[in-house]
Amino acid sequence: MFRDQLKKLTDNHQEEGEKNNKKKIENLVFFVVLLIITIVIINLIWNGKKQVVKQENHNTTKQLASENLSLTKEESNESNADNLAEQLEGILSKIQGVGAVKVFIHYSETSEVIAMYNETTKSSNTEENDTSGGTRKIQETDTQKDIIYQENSGEKTPITQKIIQPKIEGAIVTAKGANNVETKSNIIQAVEAVTGLATHKIQVFEMN
Numbered sequence: 001m002f003r004d005q006l007k008k009l010t011d012n013h014q015e016e017g018e019k020n021n022k023k024k025i026e027n028l029v030f031f032v033v034l035l036i037i038t039i040v041i042i043n044l045i046w047n048g049k050k051q052v053v054k055q056e057n058h059n060t061t062k063q064l065a066s067e068n069l070s071l072t073k074e075e076s077n078e079s080n081a082d083n084l085a086e087q088l089e090g091i092l093s094k095i096q097g098v099g100a101v102k103v104f105i106h107y108s109e110t111s112e113v114i115a116m117y118n119e120t121t122k123s124s125n126t127e128e129n130d131t132s133g134g135t136r137k138i139q140e141t142d143t144q145k146d147i148i149y150q151e152n153s154g155e156k157t158p159i160t161q162k163i164i165q166p167k168i169e170g171a172i173v174t175a176k177g178a179n180n181v182e183t184k185s186n187i188i189q190a191v192e193a194v195t196g197l198a199t200h201k202i203q204v205f206e207m208n
Contacts, residue, residue: 084168085103085104085105087194088101088103088105088171088173088191088194091190091194092173092190092191095183095187095190096183096186097180097182097183098175098177098183098186098187099175099207100176100207101173101174101175101176101207102173102174102175104171104173105168105170105171106168106171106172107166107168108166108168108169109166109167110166111163111164111165112163112164113158113160113163113164114160114161114162114163114164115148115158115160115161116147116148116158116160117146117147118145118146119144119145120143120145120146121141121143122141122143122144123141123142124140124141124142125137125140126138126139126140168195168196169201170197170201170202171191171197171201171202171203173202173203173204173205174204174205174206174207175187175204175206175207176207178205178206178207187204188202188204
């Protein structure tokens with residue numbers, strides 16, 4: 001009888017051990033599954049990429065505008081000085097008491113040629129949506145300018161819209177009869193009216 005009780009206690013102890021082992025295995029499996037799920041969620045959060053929704057609107061317009069093309073100082077100043085100087089010489093020579101006249105014009109800046117060009121503008125609107133539900137809008141504008149050329153004898157030259165004359169800094173006049181005070185005053189007034197210079201920037205001398 002004692003042997004039967006001992007056997008029974010041993011069997012119970014083995015059953016309880018098997019149950020404990022089974023429970024431990026189940027807990028371990030549950031922990032492993034939970035750990036895997038947690039790692040997956042963390043990876044999704046850290047490696048989640050933004051969902052970008054692009055809405056691009058291309059607006060292309062062409063308009064005629066202007067662009068500055070600077071001439072060389074020698075070309076612009078020499079040409080304009082010669083033209084204005086010749087005009088002034090013709091005018092001054094007709095003033096009473098004035099004989100032969102020579103005019104020199106000094107410029108401080110170069111001329112500017114305003115050329116015509118086509119302007120093309122493209123606009124693009126981009127909308128970005130991230131995983132947190134935020135929205136960001138980006139607007140980009142691209143402008144391209146192309147100068148309009150004309151071809152003469154195989155040579156291309158820009159089409160000129162207008163020319164901005166250089167700034168006049170001073171004038172020197174040598175003239176027969178400039179020794180006369182009244183004649184000298186008339187010469188200064190005439191040059192001042194044409195050039196817009198102040199009287200102290202206009203120097204008049206008797207021609208030899």
